[in-house]
Amino acid sequence: MSTTVQLIETRRFGDDRGWFSETWSRPRFAAQGIDLDFVQDNQSCSIHVGTIRGIHFQRAPHAQAKLVRCVRGSIVDYAVDLRKGSPTWGQVAFATLSAANGRQLFVPVGYGHAFVTLEPDTEVAYKVSDVYAGDCDGGVAWDCPEIGIGWPLPPSGPVLSDKDKALPPLADFDSPFAYDGVPMAAKGDLG
Numbered sequence: 001m002s003t004t005v006q007l008i009e010t011r012r013f014g015d016d017r018g019w020f021s022e023t024w025s026r027p028r029f030a031a032q033g034i035d036l037d038f039v040q041d042n043q044s045c046s047i048h049v050g051t052i053r054g055i056h057f058q059r060a061p062h063a064q065a066k067l068v069r070c071v072r073g074s075i076v077d078y079a080v081d082l083r084k085g086s087p088t089w090g091q092v093a094f095a096t097l098s099a100a101n102g103r104q105l106f107v108p109v110g111y112g113h114a115f116v117t118l119e120p121d122t123e124v125a126y127k128v129s130d131v132y133a134g135d136c137d138g139g140v141a142w143d144c145p146e147i148g149i150g151w152p153l154p155p156s157g158p159v160l161s162d163k164d165k166a167l168p169p170l171a172d173f174d175s176p177f178a179y180d181g182v183p184m185a186a187k188g189d190l191g
């Protein structure tokens with residue numbers, strides 16, 4: 001069962017020691033449409049404010065859905081509709097994820113994923129539904145005018161990998177994904 005981009009609030013049980021939360025539960029997430037098995041956990045640390053990682057995806061046979069959360073600092077996390085034939089082609093849903101708010105963003109297969117850091121030493125942890133396959137790695141330019149993300153950046157501008165600096169805009173991009181009939185229910189700022 002496939003579903004659209006979702007912002008997930010993670011319940012925290014507080015007490016005098018601090019708090020506890022379940023960040024992933026197969027049955028609980030399946031009940032809200034995220035009915036899949038994640039096979040790999042990733043974590044990245046970005047030292048500088050304004051670090052942009054993305055807009056990335058993996059193509060078949062190792063296309064990945066992602067469940068993203070910020071475990072230190074804060075980010076704005078983006079999902080970009082890259083499904084050919086989609087009525088929301090190139091449109092974006094995004095949300096502010098932080099260690100403080102515990103929120104998670106679900107990014108389905110067919111969407112590019114990116115984030116920008118809002119604090120130094122920000123760490124992002126995310127579950128993926130297929131293993132890493134470098135030969136299936138792909139992406140679209142962070143500054144693609146057709147997508148038009150208004151990145152919150154420091155005066156010093158973005159910090160990018162050389163790989164990300166070389167990604168193509170949508171105009172030069174042949175997407176490996178086709179519209180699956182699942183509308184992008186939520187667009188723009190999810191909170």
Ligand SMILES: Cc1cn([C@H]2C[C@H](O)[C@@H](COP(=O)(O)OP(=O)(O)O[C@H]3O[C@H](C)C(=O)[C@H](O)[C@H]3O)O2)c(=O)[nH]c1=O
Pocket residue numbers: 042044053054056057066113114115131132133161163
């Ligand atoms: C993604 C990945 C990378 N690597 C190795 C490959 C490179 O030697 C090194 C850094 O990889 P990369 O520059 O692709 O990392 P990011 O720029 O953070 O890429 C990720 O950032 C965006 C936001 C994503 O959604 C993807 O998960 C992924 O594309 O880690 C692995 O060994 N396994 C992996 O799953």
